[in-house]
Amino acid sequence: MSSKKNLKPDLNFNLKSKKDKIGIFLSILCALHCLLLPILLVATNLGNTFGDLHTKHEYIHVLFFILLFPLAVNLLFTFFNEGKKNLLIVVFVGIVFLTVSLLNTYSHFLEHDSLSEILLSISGSLLLAWAHFNNLLKIKE
Helix, strand or coil: CHHHHHHCCCHHHHHHHHHHHHHHHHHHHHHHHHHHHHHHHHHHCHHHHCCCHHHHHHHHHHHHHHHHHHHHHHHHHHHHHHCCHHHHHHHHHHHHHHHHHHHHHHCCCCCCCHHHHHHHHHHHHHHHHHHHHHHHHHHHC
16 A cells, blocks of 8 residues: 555656746757857848847747746745755846846937847846756755
């Protein structure tokens, strides 16, 4: 009878690991988008041919932010509750980088700087991916 209890899946583990896997996937996808799209636009000269392609590209930042932010805040609270200060700082900095990058894109108060936007987006998303990966490793232990 006790062996049947061991066969029951841990739904809490599955939900947490799915959140981290989704967080890793979205963070890496965000970083790849920010790294490869500008290179693709320059290499293929699409940036000059399709004038509004860059404008359409900007909306993806909002989409990534909307998808990444709740997962990152959840991770922030997880590390806070567990007293993991180092990982808490990593997640917080990742959120700040992505937020500043998004504000840099749409703010009329900041001077638009594509290089800093790209570097902040890539750094922030990779920090979040790393934090999700560490949380995933911790869950599996």
